[in-house]
Amino acid sequence: MSKTQSKSHSPPSREPAVEQAAWRSIVRHDLPASLVVFLIAIPLSLGIAAASGAPLIAGLVAAVVGGVVAGALGGSPLQVSGPAAGLTVVVAGLVSQFGWAATAGITCAAGLVQILLGVTRIGRLALSLSPAVVHGMLAGIGVTIAVQQLHVVLGGQAQSSLIANLGGLPDQLLAHHAGSVLVGVLTVVILLVWPRIPKVKIVPAPLVAVVAVTALAALFMVDVTRVNLPDNPLQELILPAMPSGTALDIGTAVLTVALVASVESLLSAVAVDKLHRGKRSNLDRELIGQGAANAVSGALGGMPVTGVIVRSSTNVAAGAKSRASAIMHGLWIAVFVLAAGAMLELIPMAALAGVLLVTGLRLVQLAHIRTLRRHDELLVYVVTAAGVAALGLAEGVLAGLVLALGRVLYRLARATVTAAEENGVWTVRIQGTLVFLGVASLVRTLRTVPAGADVRVKLQVDHLDHAAYEAIEDWRRGHIARGGTVELSRSAFRAALKGDAKRRLPWQHEQVVPAPDQRASMLDGIREFEESADLIRPMMAKLAADGQKPTQLFITCADSRIVPNLITTTGPGEQFCVRNVGNLVPPYGSNSNSVDAAVEYAVDVLGVSSIVVCGHSHCGAAGAALDSVDDDGSGLRTWLRHLEPSVRRAVALPDIVDPATGVKLSPADKLSVANVAVQLENLRSFSCVRKAEEAGRLELVGLWFDIGATAARLVLERDPYLVRADEELATANTPADADL
Missing domain, CATH: 3.30.750.24 (STAS domain)
Structure with a gap:
């Protein structure tokens, strides 16, 4: 055999090229992102440690371990882990009850519990918690943190409970700690104003606020309490100890840390998945990574670690593409603390308190309140938040869960x-x-x-x-x-x-009505609807009085087999629907007045938060577009000209297979998938859509419905182009990508 023949049967390996591309991506994207996250992580970690009553060095240890260990082992490639505001109340309670060394031991044990939860593959069960309870828990924690840190901003010391903090506010207001108040107020102002300044919000507001007020405090010699770190950080670490107390108390503490950290990490991973188009999170692996990080952090005397949405969203916004960014940010923190820790001691504690004050208030989100009110879950949210703030985390969550379960049983019975x-x-x-x-x-x-x-x-x-x-x-x-x-x-x-x-x-009648009696069949259907209309009459009366406020524009085909409300499990008033042959959105300016009017009305007047383009299998429009039939000038053929870009896109694509069966799609079905992506591109030709999407007010989603399988698929821009929406939406609520 000749060398030429040998070479033809042995294609060169692509591994070196792939490795070079990966390293280029790390240097180009992950390295700069890691520096941005590193700069924001330091003030947040110090502030959370101070608010929790933990040694400040413990917060930095948790940030290092969270970045390196959770970043390397976790299942969410772009999530950044470290000490989180959501555990502040829990850690503060443990420190006051057991002391710091025992709290570190509890953190270590909680990490082992998390690993066990991940190994047993129950990560997704955390998403079964009532959203009203979860958001209520975060709101209660946020209020507690905000009131607590308000004392520090005013120059005093935070108390152990919300009631005590509220009771002590008058005395703090009369104490007149002018320097701390000035630093804290200036920090809050910068945090609120900086993101509103165009073209600068890429630099994190907490970093700007802390650096600015620290420089001003040093320049004008303001008399304030500052960060106090040990001279030899490694020698000053407080190693874990066995907690003293009853087995019930210790077990409750371990489970509380494990469960709260797990839920917060998984919710953060889900939220991060919504911000990028890369690989989705493996929630069970994420639990294992978070557990390993907590075990190591506790063993080194650090704070509990969770996935943190503030750092993670900053990581995505800064352009990170892989887990290398999170790992490197942890290494930068370690190097900075060991080599330049004295610089951290210039930071006023009131500045860190200002950062935590704003962070706590942002845990109370009006969007969540509006959504829960619309779904009649606001009472559960309020009870959980009030219980967490007034009674404690475990008591508040338990009260919310009991109320949520009681409401479910009441509705069922x-x-x-x-x-x-x-x-x-x-x-x-x-x-x-x-x-x-x-x-x-x-x-x-x-x-x-x-x-x-x-x-x-x-x-x-x-x-x-x-x-x-x-x-x-x-x-x-x-x-x-x-x-x-x-x-x-x-x-x-x-x-x-x-x-x-x-x-x-409702439409599945016991007898099939012959075609000549279709009018009678329709009247029978109307009669049956009116007999059961009492079930929805209150809802419809409210919609008639309040007007329509849909959250979604759903663009789909006129095919009679496609029922949008059935596919998306939505009811009256929730979906603004546009239907035409081929689910087409001609580019803006194509004189498609009806579609143009619907899109502009939905975005500008109704203010929908998402636009869904839904194609389907066995599409007659796709089949007609593939047939070589001369344009006869009819309205149908004229309309189908808008499918020509989709035909060209489909020809350029490789084979597409169904994600559930692995069966290759037919040419017409492949075209209908490509057509969904093209219509999403066309939507961006509308200035109202483009502006709303850039502002983060609007999300574009591509769906493809397999009629025979009765299953929805999400349309992606990358191979395999289709993913199972039942799994993807249940675990990550992932937005579909726009382009193929």
């Missing part, structure tokens, strides 16, 4: 029973879930029906237990015995008793 007479016939309507808890109310209503009356019973329930069944049956027999009549659908009765009353969807 609630049934509405009404009886009304019309034209001599009484109608008894039973709606909801009817179990033994509602039997007393059921019987009271049934007894209001006069003896001997003609009665029609309408069951609109998803479940009927045996106690409710016997109550209805006993009443029916008794009413008939007294000369009355009862009309009751036995099939509906049996279905409700078996719990499958709602398995038949």
Whole structure:
């Protein structure tokens, strides 16, 4: 065999080229990002340590370990870990109860628990927590931190509880610590104003604030308390010790740190995934990485470590592309503390308190409050936040969980029973879930029906237990015995008793109506809808009074098999929908007035937060675009010209396979996938869309619905181009990428 032949069968390895590209990316993107995150991590770590009652060096140790260990082993490639404001209240309580050495030991044990949670693959279960409880917990922590740090800004010492801090505020206001107040107020002002200045917000506001006020305090010799670090940091580390106390107290402390740190890290990982288009987080691996970081941090005398959204979002915004940025930021902190720790001792404590004050207040997010209010979960949020702030973290979260579970049980066991007479016939309507808890109310209503009356019973329930069944049956027999009549659908009765009353969807009729009677079929459908309209009448009345406030513009095909509200599980008032042949959005200026008007109205007037373009399998428009049929000047052929860019895109793409089955898509389905991405590009030709997306007010999402599989896929710009939306959205709520 000749050398030429040998070479033709042995293609050169691509590994060196791949490695060179990876190193270039690290130097170009991750190295600068790591320096930005390093600069913001130092003041935040010092401030959180001070607010927690921990040694300041412990906060820096946690920042180093969080960056290096969690960055290397975690499952979220762009998340940055370190001491977090969300654990401040927990750590402060542990320090006051056990002392710092024991708290470090508890941190180490909590890390081992986290590793166990990750190994057993229950990371995703943390996302099953009620969002109202999670956001309420963060809000309660935020309020506690803000009030606590307000004391430090005023030149005093923070107390151990929210009540004590509130009670001590008048004395602090009268103490007149002018220097601390000036430093703290100036820090807060810079933090609030700096992000609003154009073209400078790439430099983190906390860094600017701390550097600026530190320089001014040193220049004008302001008399304030400053950071105090040990001269020999490594020799001053307080190693962990075994906590003294009951097994219950110690076990509760370990589980509290492990669970709170886990939930905060996983929520942060999910949030970070929304900020970039790279690899999604592996939540179980993230738990293992966070656990290893906490075990190491506690062993070195450091604070608990979690994923931190402030540092992580800064990391993404600074252009990081891999986990190398988080690792390097931890190394920079270690080098800086060992080589230039004296510079940190120039920082006023009031400046760090100002940073934590603003950070705490930002944990109370109005967007979360509005969302929870819309979904009737605000009470759970308020109870959790108030409980965390007034009683403590465990007590507040427990109160929120109990209330959330109680509301779920109430909703599951609630049934509405009404009886009304019309034209001599009484109608008894039973709606909801009817179990033994509602039997007393059921019987009271049934007894209001006069003896001997003609009665029609309408069951609109998803479940009927045996106690409710016997109550209805006993009443029916008794009413008939007294000369009355009862009309009751036995099939509906049996279905409700078996719990499958709602398995038949509203349009799935038992008999197929012949084509000539379609008008009658439609009227029957309207009649059936009106009979069950009581279920949604209050909602529709509120929407009529308040007007529509949808959060999403959904652009999809006119295909009769596509039902947007069914695919997205949305209800009235939640989705502004545009449908046309081929789910097309012609570029702005194409004289597609109807689509243009809908897009501009949705973005500028309704203020939607997302636009979804949804294509689908077996698309007739895609098939027609691939057919070599001459343009006959018809409206359909003229409209399908807008598919030509999508055809060219599809031709340039490699084969696309279904992520669930691995089966290669047909040419028409491949075209419909490419078409989704092209329409997202076209949306950006609208100035209102482009401006809203750049401002972070709008998200563009691509979907592709497989009709036969009854499954939605997210459209990505990279191979494999499609991902399973059921898994991706459940774990990360990932925005789809715009371009293929």
